[in-house]
Amino acid sequence: xxxxxxxxxxxxxxxxxxxxxxxxxxxxxxxxxxxxxxxxxxxxxxxxxxxxxxxxxxxxxxxxxxxxxxxxxxxxxxxxxxxxxxxxxxxxxxxxxxxxxxxxxxxxxxxxxxxxxxxxxxxxxxxxxxxxxxxxxxxxxxxxxxxxxxxxxxxxxxxxxxxxxxxxxxxxxxxxxxxxxxxxxxxxxxxxxxxxxxxxxxxxxxxxxxxxxxxxxxxxxxxxxxxxxxxxxxxxxxxxxxxxxxxxxxxxxxxxxxxxxxxxxxxxxxxxxxxxxxxxxxxxxxxxxxxxxxxxxxxxxxxxxxxxxxxxxxxxxxxxxxxxxxxxxxxxxxxxxxxxxxxxxxxxxxxxxxxxxxxxxxxxxxxxxxxxxxxxxxxxxxxxxxxxxxxxxxxxxxxxxxxxxxxxxxxxxxxxxxxxxxxxxxxxxxxxxxxxxxxxxxxxxx
Amino acid sequence: xxxxxxxxxxxxxxxxxxxxxxxxxxxxxxxxxxxxxxxxxxxxxxxxxxxxxxxxxxxxxxxxxxxxxxxxxxxxxxxxxxxxxxxxxxxxxxxxxxxxxxxxxxxxxxxxxxxxxxxxxxxxxxxxxxxxxxxxxxxxxxxxxxxxxxxxxxxxxxxxxxxxxxxxxxxxxxxxxxxxxxxxxxxxxxxxxxxxxxxxxxxxxxxxxxxxxxxxxxxxxxxxxxxxxxxxxxxxxxxxxxxxxxxxx
Numbered sequence: 002x003x004x005x006x007x008x009x010x011x012x013x014x015x016x017x018x019x020x021x022x023x024x025x026x027x028x029x030x031x032x033x034x035x036x037x038x039x040x041x042x043x044x045x046x047x048x049x050x051x052x053x054x055x056x057x058x059x060x061x062x063x064x065x066x067x068x069x070x071x072x073x074x075x076x077x078x079x080x081x082x083x084x085x086x087x088x089x090x091x092x093x094x095x096x097x098x099x100x101x102x103x104x105x106x107x108x109x110x111x112x113x114x115x116x117x118x119x120x121x122x123x124x125x126x127x128x129x130x131x132x133x134x135x136x137x138x139x140x141x142x143x144x145x146x147x148x149x150x151x152x153x154x155x156x157x158x159x160x161x162x163x164x165x166x167x168x169x170x171x172x173x174x175x176x177x178x179x180x181x182x183x184x185x186x187x188x189x190x191x192x193x194x195x196x197x198x199x200x201x202x203x204x205x206x207x208x209x210x211x212x213x214x215x216x217x218x219x220x221x222x223x224x225x226x227x228x229x230x231x232x233x234x235x236x237x238x239x240x241x242x243x244x245x246x247x248x249x250x251x252x253x254x255x256x257x258x259x260x261x262x263x264x265x266x267x268x269x270x271x272x273x274x275x276x277x278x279x280x281x282x283x284x285x286x287x288x289x290x291x292x293x294x295x296x297x298x299x300x301x302x303x304x305x306x307x308x309x310x311x312x313x314x315x316x317x318x319x320x321x322x323x324x325x326x327x328x329x330x331x332x333x334x335x336x337x338x339x340x341x342x343x344x345x346x347x348x349x350x351x352x353x354x355x356x357x358x359x360x361x362x363x364x365x366x367x368x369x370x371x372x373x374x375x376x377x378x379x380x381x382x383x384x385x386x387x388x389x390x391x392x393x394x395x396x397x398x399x400x401x402x403x404x405x406x407x408x409x410x411x412x413x414x415x416x417x418x419x420x421x422x423x424x425x426x427x428x429x430x431x432x433x434x435x436x437x438x439x440x441x442x443x444x445x446x447x
Numbered sequence: 448x449x450x451x452x453x454x455x456x457x458x459x460x461x462x463x464x465x466x467x468x469x470x471x472x473x474x475x476x477x478x479x480x481x482x483x484x485x486x487x488x489x490x491x492x493x494x495x496x497x498x499x500x501x502x503x504x505x506x507x508x509x510x511x512x513x514x515x516x517x518x519x520x521x522x523x524x525x526x527x528x529x530x531x532x533x534x535x536x537x538x539x540x541x542x543x544x545x546x547x548x549x550x551x552x553x554x555x556x557x558x559x560x561x562x563x564x565x566x567x568x569x570x571x572x573x574x575x576x577x578x579x580x581x582x583x584x585x586x587x588x589x590x591x592x593x594x595x596x597x598x599x600x601x602x603x604x605x606x607x608x609x610x611x612x613x614x615x616x617x618x619x620x621x622x623x624x625x626x627x628x629x630x631x632x633x634x635x636x637x638x639x640x641x642x643x644x645x646x647x648x649x650x651x652x653x654x655x656x657x658x659x660x661x662x663x664x665x666x667x668x669x670x671x672x673x674x675x676x677x678x679x680x681x682x683x684x685x686x687x688x689x690x691x692x693x694x695x696x
Contacts, residue, residue, distance in 0.1 A: 066463020125491030145472025170648030
């Protein structure tokens with residue numbers, strides 16, 4: 002085959018942050034096949050130095066606008082570990098609800114606004130307004146629900162206000178009394194149950210579009226939280242799953258032995274690897290790791306969409322996201338019931354018992370997130386380290402490219418078809434590139 | 448009335464302000480009756496060659512390499528709106544502006560790579576002329592709609608309050624952070640957000656910037672005497688969102 006391909010996607014659209022795709026094929030041989038990240042560096046770990054522990058999560062929340070709840074929670078957990086703080090049962094439950102809200106919110110945004118246009122053959126959601134008005138309105142309605150759900154607990158979803166070191170600074174909905182707070186939680190429960198018809202319609206839509214999801218398998222290592230309380234999302238230890246089914250559990254405090262960041266010349270971003278050359282951290286990794294812990298209603302969705310764990314097709318990450326979105330609705334209802342059964346209490350945040358060093362992990366929509374800090378004896382930060390999931394996924398995306406491009410060439414796909422397949426692959430990971438911690442900026446030969 | 452052609456662009460930021468725009472819910476469809484998105488990389492693959500009526504720019508100007516892109520946007524757009532703290536004042540990105548070792552702290556040996564070069568995080572207005580601002584981290588959705596309404600009607604002035612956040616707390620009957628054994632930047636912080644943070648039990652960090660002619664020395668004294676902050680904290684307190692507003696910037 003003597004084919005020439007020249008793909009150069011500068012600043013890929015419908016992803017958060019900036020990424021480029023470059024593929025050059027001359028006379029059928031691949032000269033270059035790269036996923037590049039030219040994001041502007043932001044230096045958050047240097048910025049938190051010298052800041053008081055009460056300010057750190059408020060600063061690191063600003064790493065990412067989509068995962069700001071997750072950055073807040075990972076930061077709070079790391080700080081609480083460093084400061085010897087154990088939060089109350091109520092705080093733990095409310096934070097789990099907040100985490101589920103972010104997962105739902107971000108997944109709806111990704112599946113409907115960033116991925117669906119590809120599956121419907123549109124360049125964006127806007128041309129779909131006249132042709133698929135009901136779908137767009139449903140998407141906006143569900144997005145709004147995710148926002149209201151998270152805001153009720155966290156104050157707002159973009160850079161939450163109320164989640165603070167040791168607990169919450171005010172009751173759900175900003176209630177001034179416990180009774181009002183409980184009423185707010187009951188109202189949220191009703192809203193969540195009210196979204197089931199929209200979820201059912203989404204299920205049907207995805208079922209109709211599933212045939213447009215490319216068939217492509219590349220088994221890899223899957224890494225995500227595993228938790229005794231629920232499906233790994235807010236809390237737990239680091240779980241890994243190998244393609245042959247081998248599992249391993251690693252303490253969050255030893256996260257550096259999982260991420261193993263390293264620099265490669267052809268990439269702007271630091272890469273991560275564990276047992277293999279790359280690993281995946283995303284909704285697909287979580288479902289593969291924790292399928293048994295999914296809510297029965299979410300399992301029904303998985304079965305209905307033909308999803309079987311372990312699934313090795315990265316394009317199926319969008320399906321895994323929708324399975325999780327449904328799971329989050331039902332788990333939040335369960336946690337609200339638990340909070341109400343014990344009676345909502347007006348609790349003051351727990352105070353530090355020491356000042357030291359600690360790490361925290363939580364799952365953000367696009368994979369596992371680690372924060373680590375050290376504090377001096379007056380509570381001021383002396384060191385920060387944040388390892389984001391998109392950084393952990395870069396090597397895996399490159400690995401997928403290396404397998405996919407020869408397959409596309411062998412299938413005699415046109416340059417345009419190849420470009421779309423590669424764009425859709427990157428989008429499937431839902432990369433959140435502006436979470437730009439640990440990016441290096443290098444130029445590439447054009 | 449013809450729809451206003453709007454485009455969105457992002458620079459050094461978390462992109463959270465554009466996320467806020469997706470939180471309107473169904474009313475967003477109504478907004479689309481008045482504005483036509485013609486370019487918005489995060490949400491759409493379409494790009495435009497035509498003149499843009501209003502360009503919304505998010506993120507700070509933190510790399511000299513971005514100057515040309517900003518100038519091109521300015522040339523393509525009739526009106527430029529800087530939205531979000533990063534674009535308006537440099538935002539949290541400016542927290543590192545007074546230090547010189549930030550790259551080494553994060554990247555170690557790799558910091559010496561020439562392409563990691565980053566300058567001080569500056570407002571967009573340091574590179575190009577900005578017509579209107581929507582401050583805040585994140586922006587307030589209601590304020591965004593107010594500004595769009597005014598632009599659709601061809602206004603030449605968009606009002607941003609010049610009074611401090613304390614005014615809004617009093618109006619909302621929010622307990623003063625200083626009366627709750629806390630501290631707050633409300634006295635020098637620009638209002639317009641309706642003070643959600645003190646109402647949620649946390650200090651105002653002045654994410655909308657400082658009022659005109661802020662008395663920084665008095666603020667520092669209040670932080671120490673009334674807020675019981677150690678000197679070092681009081682001195683650095685306003686670096687979080689207002690590093691570029693400080694007298695020593």
